[in-house]
Amino acid sequence: MNKIIVYEQINFGGIGKEFTSSVPNLVMENFNDCISSLKVIGNPWVVYTDRNFSGSQFVYEEGEYPTVEFNDRISSLEVVTEDLTYPQITLYEHDKFRGRSLILTTETNLVYGSFHDVASSHKVQRGAWVLYEHINRQGAQMVARASHDLPNYGWFNDRVSHVRPLKPGKSIIKAEILWDKKEEHVKSITIDSICGLNKGEHEQSFSTELFKEYTASVTDNFSFSNSTQISWGTSFSVDVGMVKGEQNFSFSNTFTVERGGSNTRTERKSTQITLPTKIAPQTKLTVNVLRKEVDVKVPVKLTIQTGYNTHVEFGEYRCQSGNSITAEFKEEKI
Known part of the structure; x- marks a missing residue:
């Protein structure tokens, strides 16, 4: 079972709600801009600050989180449905999948290579990935998924410093x-x-x-x-x-x-x-x-x-x- 349990207070306090499918608008669930802690069972979930899976995003893998990013500012939730085994992503130097490319299958700190702050588009062959603005999983995040190739990063162009595949929950x-x-x-x-x-x-x-x-x-x-x-x-x-x-x-x-x-x-x-x-x-x-x-x-x-x-x-x-x-x-x- 893949699900997320969200709470209105830190440390899993206050009212809680459980979801097993993506929620594009938490207003309709009477739970908008009030999430302060959460638990994830199974596949990862992505939380967004705006409705319809937009705005700033942050991903949570299976586990318990007594505090969260974007405290009291989460407006939509999306479950990652891809098969997360044997991940692979191709990063491209320029938008629209042009220029030099780099194929990755494992977590990589791009600072140590020639692709640091270079990527502007990507294609995900398998799994789902998180792209970070800074090294060591720091800074803004962008989730890359096999069902959503991205030809242009917009403001995220030339900012990717760290990449890692998402892991599935326990079997x-x-x-x-x-x-x-x-x-x-x-x-x-x-x-x-x-x-x-x-x-x-x-x-x-x-x-x-x-x-x-x-x-x-x-x-x-x-x-x-x-x-x-x-x-x-x-x-x-x-x-x-x-x-x-x-x-x-x-x-x-x-x-x-x-x-x-x-x-x-x-x-x-x-x-x-x-x-x-x-x-x-x-x-x-x-x-x-x-x-x-x-x-x-x-x-x-x-x-x-x-x-x-x-x-x-x-x-x-x-x-x-x-x-x-x-x-x-x-x-x-x-």
């Missing part, structure tokens, strides 16, 4: 486990064996009832595709609730994944096995303790929304479970 990721495409391998292994022998003619008892305790575990792991566009530090949850009848190898319903962090979770628990207290006459009793190990691999469809851009990629969820422990009893006459 919203929806993870869907494709259980119909899972691979599952199941095996049982013997983790302990106890033998009792009764050579007598009468039923024989252990001196006390015997308990044994074993450790079981479940390990979850998530792997990203090699070509993932998810940025480092981005986290999301995978709903690992099993399909009906297959909830025997996961302890919880969700698994939190963070790109660049640890994507493995292991849970352990103790399982107690009660052994029989009596052995029949002339009988050998063997108790085998078995652990059922289940290894499941299943693709995960990731729908990633960044600003107004949505794309799909795939990862892999893997669950290795050994939390099912049982006892198998075998009697043999001797």
